[in-house]
Amino acid sequence: xxxxxxxxxxxxxxxxxxxxxxxxxxxxxxxxxxxxxxxxxxxxxxxxxxxxxxxxxxxxxxxxxxxxxxxxxxxxxxxxxxxxxxxxxxxxxxxxxxxxxxxxxxxxxxxxxxxxxxxxxxxxxxxxxxxxxxxxxxxxxxxxxxxxxxxxxxxxxxxxxxxxxxxxxxxxxxxxxxxxxxxxxxxxxxxxxx
Amino acid sequence: xxxxxxxxxxxxxxxxxxxxxxxxxxxxxxxxxxxxxxxxxxxxxxxxxxxxxxxxxxxxxxxxxxxxxxxxxxxxxxxxxxxxxxxxxxxxxxxxxxxxxxxxxxxxxxxxxxxxxxxxxxxxxxxxxxxxxxxxxxxxxxxxxxxxxxxxxxxxxxxxxxxxxxxxxxxxxxxxxxxxxxxxxxxxxxxxxx
DNA sequence: GTCCGCATGTAAGTAGTTACATGATTCA
DNA sequence: TGAATCATGTAACTACTTACATGCGGAC
Numbered sequence: 001x002x003x004x005x006x007x008x009x010x011x012x013x014x015x016x017x018x019x020x021x022x023x024x025x026x027x028x029x030x031x032x033x034x035x036x037x038x039x040x041x042x043x044x045x046x047x048x049x050x051x052x053x054x055x056x057x058x059x060x061x062x063x064x065x066x067x068x069x070x071x072x073x074x075x076x077x078x079x080x081x082x083x084x085x086x087x088x089x090x091x092x093x094x095x096x097x098x099x100x101x102x103x104x105x106x107x108x109x110x111x112x113x114x115x116x117x118x119x120x121x122x123x124x125x126x127x128x129x130x131x132x133x134x135x136x137x138x139x140x141x142x143x144x145x146x147x148x149x150x151x152x153x154x155x156x157x158x159x160x161x162x163x164x165x166x167x168x169x170x171x172x173x174x175x176x177x178x179x180x181x182x183x184x185x186x187x188x189x190x191x192x193x194x
Numbered sequence: 195x196x197x198x199x200x201x202x203x204x205x206x207x208x209x210x211x212x213x214x215x216x217x218x219x220x221x222x223x224x225x226x227x228x229x230x231x232x233x234x235x236x237x238x239x240x241x242x243x244x245x246x247x248x249x250x251x252x253x254x255x256x257x258x259x260x261x262x263x264x265x266x267x268x269x270x271x272x273x274x275x276x277x278x279x280x281x282x283x284x285x286x287x288x289x290x291x292x293x294x295x296x297x298x299x300x301x302x303x304x305x306x307x308x309x310x311x312x313x314x315x316x317x318x319x320x321x322x323x324x325x326x327x328x329x330x331x332x333x334x335x336x337x338x339x340x341x342x343x344x345x346x347x348x349x350x351x352x353x354x355x356x357x358x359x360x361x362x363x364x365x366x367x368x369x370x371x372x373x374x375x376x377x378x379x380x381x382x383x384x385x386x387x388x
Numbered sequence: 389g390t391c392c393g394c395a396t397g398t399a400a401g402t403a404g405t406t407a408c409a410t411g412a413t414t415c416a
Numbered sequence: 417t418g419a420a421t422c423a424t425g426t427a428a429c430t431a432c433t434t435a436c437a438t439g440c441g442g443a444c
Binding site for chain 2: 001006012029030031032033034083089090091092095096097099100104105107111115118140142143145146148153155156159161164
C-alpha cells in the first residue's frame with residue numbers, strides 16, 4: 001500500500017492536515033507504516049488533483065496556512081475498491097534489533113543487554129500509551145482492533161524479552177568467567193585454540 | 195541495516211551462496227528482512243571487492259557455477275564494528291493487513307473475515323515450522339533467540355486474531371441484519387438517514 | 389505439460405527517505 | 417540557550433524491488 005492510499009484511509013476516519021496525518025503514525029499505528037512529510041505532502045497534492053480529497057485552507061498568522069483535507073465521495077469509492085482489490089500483501093519488516101540479536105553471539109554482552117533493555121522500554125511505552133485515544137475522534141472499530149492488536153503483540157514481546165534477558169545476562173557472565181579463567185591460565189586466546 | 199551487512203552476518207553464521215542466503219529469510223528470519231536476489235547478488239560482489247568475504251566457485255553441470263562465500267577475519271571485524279556502532283534503529287514495518295483492519299469499518303465484512311482467516315493461517319504456519327532447524331548448522335544462541343521471539347509474537351497474534359474473529363463475524367451479521375431490516379421497511383439507505 | 393527448485397546476474401523503475409528552507413512560540 | 421511543537425513544501429539521493437535473461441531436472 002502506498003502513502004497516498006494510506007492518507008486517503010486516514011481521511012476516511014476524519015478530516016486532517018498533512019501534519020496531523022503524520023502524528024497519527026507516532027502511536028500504535030506505527031505498526032502499519034511510518035510515512036515521512038516528504039511522502040505525505042506530495043501524496044495529498046496528488047489526491048487533490050485527482051478529486052479524491054478536497055482541501056480547506058485555514059489562514060494562520062506567523063505560520064504557514066493550515067490545509068485541512070476531507071475525503072470526497074469519489075475518494076471513498078476509490079479507497080474501498082483499492083483495499084478490496086486483493087487480500088492484503090504480507091508484511092514487510094526491517095528489524096535491525098532482531099538482526100542484532102541473531103548475530104549477538106559475536107557482540108559484547110553488555111551491548112546486547114543494553115539493546116534488549118532499550119527494546120523493552122520501547123514496547124512498555126507503547127503498551128502504556130495505547131489505551132488513550134483522542135476523545136474528539138469518533139469511535140472506530142478498526143482503530144480499536146489495531147490498538148488492541150498492537151497491545152497484544154507488544155505485551156508478548158515484552159514477556160519474551162524479559163524471560164530471556166536473564167539468559168542473555170547469564171551468557172555475558174559465563175563469557176566473562178571463561179575469559180578471566182583463560183587469563184589466569186595464561187593461555188593465548190585465539191581462533192585456533194584446541 | 196543494509197543488505198550487505200545482513201549478508202555478512204549470515205556468512206558469519208556459516209558459509210553460503212547467494213541463493214542459500216535468500217532461502218534463510220523464508221522462515222522465521224523473515225521478521226528481520228526479506229532481501230531479494232536483486233539486492234543480494236550485487237551486495238556479495240561488493241563485499242568480495244572489499245575483502246570482507248571470499249568466494250569459492252563450485253563448478254556444476256547444466257546450471258550456473260555455485261559460488262560459496264566465506265567471511266574473512268576483516269569481514270568479522272567489520273561486522274562487529276558496524277553492529278555495535280549504535281543501538282539498533284527502531285523497526286520499520288509495512289503492514290497492509292493492519293491498514294486493512296484499520297479501515298475495516300468501510301469494507302465488506304466477508305472480505306475482512308477472509309483477510310483475518312488468511313492471516314491466522316499464515317502465522318500458524320510460521321509457528322508450526324519454526325521449531326525445525328537445519329541439523330547441519332552449528333548451534334547459534336542468536337538463532338534460537340530469534341526463532342523463539344518469532345514464535346512468541348506470532349502465537350500472541352494468533353490468539354488476538356482468533357479472539358476477535360468472532361467479533362468481526364458478529365459485526366458482519368449485524369450489518370446484514372440491519373440491511374435486510376432496512377429493505378423490509380423499504381427505507382432509502384443513505385448517509386443522510388436520521 | 390506445466391510449475392517449482394536450483395542458480396546467477398543485470399537494468400530499469402519506483403517509492404520512498406533525508407536534508408534543507410522558513411520561522412514564531414513555548415518549555416526546560 | 418537550546419530543543420521541541422507547529423506547519424508546509426521541494427529536490428536530491430538511496431536503496432531497494434521487479435522483471436528479464438538463461439536453462440536443466442524432477443514432481444504432479
